[in-house]
Amino acid sequence: MYKANSYPPRGAEQGLASCHICEKASPISIGVCPRCGAHLHFRKPDSINRTIALMLSAAVLYIPANLLPILTIRELGIPREKTIISGLVEFWQMGSYPIAIVIFSASILIPLLKIIALLWLCGAAKGMIPYSAKMLGKVYWVTELLGRWSMVDIFVVAILVAMVQLGNYMTVTPGPGALAFAGVVILTMLAAMSFDPRLLWDQLEGKTEPDKINSDCE
Amino acid sequence: MDAGSIRTTLTLPRAAHALIHEGTPIVGWGVAVFTILTPLILAGGLVYVCVPLLFGRIAPGGMFVARWISITEPWNMIEVFLLGVLVSLMKLGKLADLHFGMGFWAFAVLMFCMAAAVAAIDKKELWDRLEVAKNHV
Ligand SMILES: [Zn+2]
Numbered sequence: 001m002y003k004a005n006s007y008p009p010r011g012a013e014q015g016l017a018s019c020h021i022c023e024k025a026s027p028i029s030i031g032v033c034p035r036c037g038a039h040l041h042f043r044k045p046d047s048i049n050r051t052i053a054l055m056l057s058a059a060v061l062y063i064p065a066n067l068l069p070i071l072t073i074r075e076l077g078i079p080r081e082k083t084i085i086s087g088l089v090e091f092w093q094m095g096s097y098p099i100a101i102v103i104f105s106a107s108i109l110i111p112l113l114k115i116i117a118l119l120w121l122c123g124a125a126k127g128m129i130p131y132s133a134k135m136l137g138k139v140y141w142v143t144e145l146l147g148r149w150s151m152v153d154i155f156v157v158a159i160l161v162a163m164v165q166l167g168n169y170m171t172v173t174p175g176p177g178a179l180a181f182a183g184v185v186i187l188t189m190l191a192a193m194s195f196d197p198r199l200l201w202d203q204l205e206g207k208t209e210p211d212k213i214n215s216d217c218e
Numbered sequence: 219m220d221a222g223s224i225r226t227t228l229t230l231p232r233a234a235h236a237l238i239h240e241g242t243p244i245v246g247w248g249v250a251v252f253t254i255l256t257p258l259i260l261a262g263g264l265v266y267v268c269v270p271l272l273f274g275r276i277a278p279g280g281m282f283v284a285r286w287i288s289i290t291e292p293w294n295m296i297e298v299f300l301l302g303v304l305v306s307l308m309k310l311g312k313l314a315d316l317h318f319g320m321g322f323w324a325f326a327v328l329m330f331c332m333a334a335a336v337a338a339i340d341k342k343e344l345w346d347r348l349e350v351a352k353n354h355v
Contacts, residue, residue: 021288022345035349036285091308099308102301151252151295155302158233158249160309161240174242182245189292 010205012042020044044196048122054191055118061183062111068177071157075170083177084108084153106152107181114143114150114188118195125199133204140197147192150185154178252295260294260336263287267344276351284348288341297333300326 011018016025017040019033026033028040069081084107091100117139123129124136157178164172234254237246263283270277277283 021285023342024345024349035345036281038285087309096308099305103305106301148292148295148298149301151298152302152305154245154249155233155253155295155299156306156309158237158246159302159306162233162236163306163310173240174237174245178245179242182248186248193292 010202017042043198043202044194047194047196047199048125050194051118051191052122054187054194055115055122058111058184058187058191059115061180061187062115065111065177065181065184066108068180069175070153070177070181071160071175072173073164073170074173081175084181087153103153106149110146110150111184111188114147114192117143118188118191121195121197121200125195125203127203131200133200136200137197140192140195140200143188143192147185147189150188151182154182154185252293253299256290256294257296257332259286259290261332263290264335264339267348271344271347271351274351274354276348280348281352284344287344291336294336296329300329 011025012028015027015029017028018025019036019038019040021038022033022036024033024035026035026040028042031040032038033040066084069083070087071082073080073082084103088100088103088107091097091103120129120131121136121140121143124131157174160172161174164170234246234250237243237249239246263286266277267280267283267287270280
């Protein structure tokens, strides 16, 4: 195993901060990135608190997102409400297994995994949970990469609402579940963006968060 | 076949418009932002910044545009929308006889090309080149 002092010095120890927009390393003392004009921080400000707050809101919304109807089909005046799960079951019964699996992953599995993964990452970055850096690096990468695909069900609702307006015969209207679900996807994406994976490496090397060193000195 | 392509491309604004008027304006605006606004900013911004860079020059406001490219990049969901189109067509397949025109496939290829173009951009190289061009002027 590595010892804490066997790592090369961090940029932050030399007063260098990497820009969040263009990744240029500049001295923190100049305040603003000379290349693109963004504000400089050693780490994303308030990263863990923001991530946890966004994640918990997403977790709360996840329940109505799956229980409330995402759309209502009115066939010959008779309304039928559909949730994400009932749409999934329909595809499965039709024998469209690949589509059913895609919907299941995008709408149910990915948001849930993202919520668990980001809370786990936050715990690890705070030093409350032991972890392997290699594995958590992968977890972070997957949450960033896959998050957008959860939006697919919202787009399906949008397309169906736009295309199926056949007067009295059949109309489709969006339900409250669609709003909750879009909220879950956007909140988990914002949470993944506000998480700073470098906090994991700080924790692993047994060093404090560089911004904390600063504020403690002031 | 041309009609097929026109109808599919019209679906984007129409889908957002329908949601805005069917009681979920917030979701409608979200769909509009993710499938129309951000891809336009991304594609337009990339052309605006990259073409002058080919000649070692920086477009006026290039740094500002490049910043917006970085910010909007994760919110471009055009390929997710394409998957949504496929799933909807499967759903609608039960109700009506739908057949894919050549236009649909052209639209699909266009979307994948755009997704690939965005993925191919090395942001670090883009910023390095912008900086070199800026210092030359
Ligand atoms: Zn910068």
